[in-house]
Amino acid sequence: MIVAEQKPIKEILEMVKDYNKILVLGCKGCVTVCNVGGSKEAAILASTLKIAARKTNKKIEVEEHTLERQCDPEYVDEVKDMIDDYDAIISIACGVGPQFLSERYPSARIFPGVNTKFMGGAVEHGMWSERCAGCGTCVVHHFGGLCPIARCSKSLLNGPCGGSSDGKCEISQDVDCIWDIIVRKMTELGRLEELLEFMPPKSWITARDGGPRRLIREELVI
Amino acid sequence: MSEYKSGSNLEKVLKAGHFAFTGECGPPLGANVEHLKEKAGHLKGCVDAVNVTDNQTAVVRMSSWAASLILLQEGLEPNFQMVCRDRNRLAIQSDILGVYSHGIRNMLCLSGDHQRFGNHPEAKNVFDIDSMQLIHTVKTMRDEGTFLNGQDIDVPPQIFIGAASNPFAEPFEFRVHRLAKKIAAGADFVQTQCIYNMDRFREFMKRAVDMGLHEKCYILAGVTPMKSLGMARYMAKQVPGMDVPASLIKRLQGAGKGKVAGEGIKFAVEQIEEFKETEGVAGVHLMAIEWEHRVPEISELAGMLPRPKV
Numbered sequence: 001m002i003v004a005e006q007k008p009i010k011e012i013l014e015m016v017k018d019y020n021k022i023l024v025l026g027c028k029g030c031v032t033v034c035n036v037g038g039s040k041e042a043a044i045l046a047s048t049l050k051i052a053a054r055k056t057n058k059k060i061e062v063e064e065h066t067l068e069r070q071c072d073p074e075y076v077d078e079v080k081d082m083i084d085d086y087d088a089i090i091s092i093a094c095g096v097g098p099q100f101l102s103e104r105y106p107s108a109r110i111f112p113g114v115n116t117k118f119m120g121g122a123v124e125h126g127m128w129s130e131r132c133a134g135c136g137t138c139v140v141h142h143f144g145g146l147c148p149i150a151r152c153s154k155s156l157l158n159g160p161c162g163g164s165s166d167g168k169c170e171i172s173q174d175v176d177c178i179w180d181i182i183v184r185k186m187t188e189l190g191r192l193e194e195l196l197e198f199m200p201p202k203s204w205i206t207a208r209d210g211g212p213r214r215l216i217r218e219e220l221v222i
Numbered sequence: 223m224s225e226y227k228s229g230s231n232l233e234k235v236l237k238a239g240h241f242a243f244t245g246e247c248g249p250p251l252g253a254n255v256e257h258l259k260e261k262a263g264h265l266k267g268c269v270d271a272v273n274v275t276d277n278q279t280a281v282v283r284m285s286s287w288a289a290s291l292i293l294l295q296e297g298l299e300p301n302f303q304m305v306c307r308d309r310n311r312l313a314i315q316s317d318i319l320g321v322y323s324h325g326i327r328n329m330l331c332l333s334g335d336h337q338r339f340g341n342h343p344e345a346k347n348v349f350d351i352d353s354m355q356l357i358h359t360v361k362t363m364r365d366e367g368t369f370l371n372g373q374d375i376d377v378p379p380q381i382f383i384g385a386a387s388n389p390f391a392e393p394f395e396f397r398v399h400r401l402a403k404k405i406a407a408g409a410d411f412v413q414t415q416c417i418y419n420m421d422r423f424r425e426f427m428k429r430a431v432d433m434g435l436h437e438k439c440y441i442l443a444g445v446t447p448m449k450s451l452g453m454a455r456y457m458a459k460q461v462p463g464m465d466v467p468a469s470l471i472k473r474l475q476g477a478g479k480g481k482v483a484g485e486g487i488k489f490a491v492e493q494i495e496e497f498k499e500t501e502g503v504a505g506v507h508l509m510a511i512e513w514e515h516r517v518p519e520i521s522e523l524a525g526m527l528p529r530p531k532v
């Protein structure tokens with residue numbers, strides 16, 4: 001899923017300080033799963049805004065609403081009759097949400113309420129970790145099913161670099177060296193041979209480096 | 223076709239079977255050419271080639287190719303270092319052509335320290351290709367005479383290809399395999415990370431020799447004399463992939479006030495003496511970091527002078 005975290009409340013308050021009718025718009029997709037942008041969080045943010053306003057004797061109205069998904073025009077359409085009632089919309093979906101909203105409602109003032117972090121998953125309760133960099137051409141099967149593009153700090157395809165120590169990456173003791181994990185796993189599986197193969201330079205055309213991406217599935221186009 | 227891959231002095235010395243000796247010189251933190259010349263001057267006549275580091279530890283300095291050219295003008299042979307952190311495959315290939323055109327014949331291919339270590343931690347990194355792929359790129363350009371895309375190069379660069387190896391990084395068992403992989407990718411010579419844990423290095427070399435790697439590539443053992451206890455402790459704790467045994471720190475401590483540097487040099491000289499006898503070690507790479515003026519003395523003590531003329 002796409003993992004996000006809430007923006008610091010100070011930053012959100014600063015963004016919407018000139019607006020009095022605010023809609024907090026949640027999403028039932030990934031951000032609900034990672035506890036940052038679902039209906040629960042929309043309600044919490046809405047009341048936080050109200051409390052902050054009360055403290056400064058500011059009169060504001062804050063409502064919340066949560067869409068099935070903000071990355072789908074069909075659901076974004078749902079709020080078409082509400083949008084004009086508000087002078088600011090805080091989307092707490094991933095970065096796709098504010099954009100789909102801005103495209104659908106060009107004159108609305110849309111603000112991002114979360115910082116979109118990465119594609120990954122929950123590794124422990126309350127802890128998420130990156131797994132995929134969306135390179136567009138998946139090669140994890142060469143590395144014991146683990147992705148060095150997203151998880152090695154240098155995206156090495158022929159790692160580990162000389163900075164790997166104690167299973168940790170050279171950049172920080174808090175970062176696992178994925179190459180250490182790959183080598184150990186492949187050794188245990190008796191498949192070390194595969195890592196001795198030279199991995200040629202990868203084409204990054206399918207990654208972000210190749211420009212903004214688009215996918216067309218002819219059979220689905222109506 | 224010449225019998226040499228590049229005809230560099232380093233290549234000739236190694237090929238003639240001499241025990242090679244390379245040094246290192248970091249480019250200035252500015253355009254202080256005089257300072258660079260002064261530092262390099264100490265190495266003249268002491269070593270066969272001088273590594274010129276490329277924004278080492280991700281700190282911005284004069285570019286390694288430019289500093290390499292200055293060394294060349296000063297009559298020293300540079301070993302031009304290049305990291306993959308700051309350039310994509312276009313810049314990499316054009317820089318290789320550029321340095322070769324100006325007479326640079328040795329190149330050390332590195333991934334590069336992550337920018338988080340340096341003085342611009344907010345920078346974007348490139349890592350379009352990795353060090354393994356960089357080695358292969360230089361080899362392809364030299365031996366196939368083509369760019370990475372297969373297109374012909376109009377006068378290919380003849381470069382003696384260097385790689386680094388860190389016998390002390392983990393997983394230890396894999397390190398010798400990664401070295402083998404670098405050699406297969408095209409490395410002609412290898413310079414190791416500075417060695418302090420001699421037992422571990424002996425074990426590493428034994429494995430390398432068992433795999434016959436020393437017959438396919440020249441392995442130069444890395445030596446950095448300890449200047450002070452502070453440096454030893456810093457290396458032990460702060461530098462990733464560095465292995466400084468407690469026994470060495472104790473030995474330096476035992477030297478007493480004002481004598482630590484001398485003890486550091488003594489240890490380095492003992493190491494060099496041992497490497498001369500170690501099977502598979504073809505030379506020493508002396509990284510006297512900001513201590514260039516002590517290189518003549520160390521070279522003398524280690525019996526590395528005079529350098530052979532080939």
Ligand code: SF4
Pocket residue numbers: 131132133134135136137138139140147148149150
């Ligand atoms: S190889 Fe590419 S697509 Fe596959 S997990 Fe890694 S970044 Fe994602």
Ligand code: SF4
Pocket residue numbers: 151152153154155156159160161162163164165168169170171176177178179180
């Ligand atoms: S230490 Fe491991 S994860 Fe970190 S850059 Fe090196 S190989 Fe990649």
